[in-house]
Amino acid sequence: MIVHDTPLPGVKLIEPKVFGDERGFFLESWNASVFAANGLDLAFVQDNHSRSARGVLRGLHYQMSTPQGKLVRVTSGAVFDVAVDIRRSSPHFGRWVGYELSESNKRMLWVPPGFAHGFLVLSESADFLYKCTTLYDAPNDRGIRWDDPAIGIDWPLAGMTPQLSGKDSVAPCLAEAEVFA
DSSP states (O other): OEEEEOSSTTOEEEEOOEEEETTEEEEOSOOHHHHHHTTOOOOOOEEEEEEEETTBEEEEEEESSSOOOEEEEEEESEEEEEEEEOBTTSTTTTOEEEEEEETTTOOEEEEOTTEEEEEEEOSSEEEEEEEESSOOOGGGEEEOOTTOTTTOOOOOOTTOOOBOOHHHHTOOOGGGSOOBO
């Protein structure tokens, strides 16, 4: 496994070792000791799986009093995956990173607590899997507007109009959102 630092300290782009031949492939998507040896000593309590169609944009999501770390990956299709630093005390507050995650590149992204997360589906559909460090907590679920100009995410829309949930379509901009100290 190769763990790459990103321009946002704490966010990691992970490339697993893939062993493949004419029969298919094998990879380890999670191994506690290997991740810990790479500075990611994590304990997960919930796994999630979503399927979305092309143009679906989910996010930017986070939880306040029970912040989640997320290890995310795509098993079918492709997405543009984004993490935004929403810690006011951080010198990187309001900055974002984005990477394509797909079934072909098999990359994963570690999104630590204190960051908002979202993704845009680039393929006809995508299966998106993520491991969480805390349980989903609906009363503490928050969102930030996906197209907030103060953040300036360069979503690869290529002429698509993103499909949003009702909650995401009315999310506040970063300046009005409840964020971390």
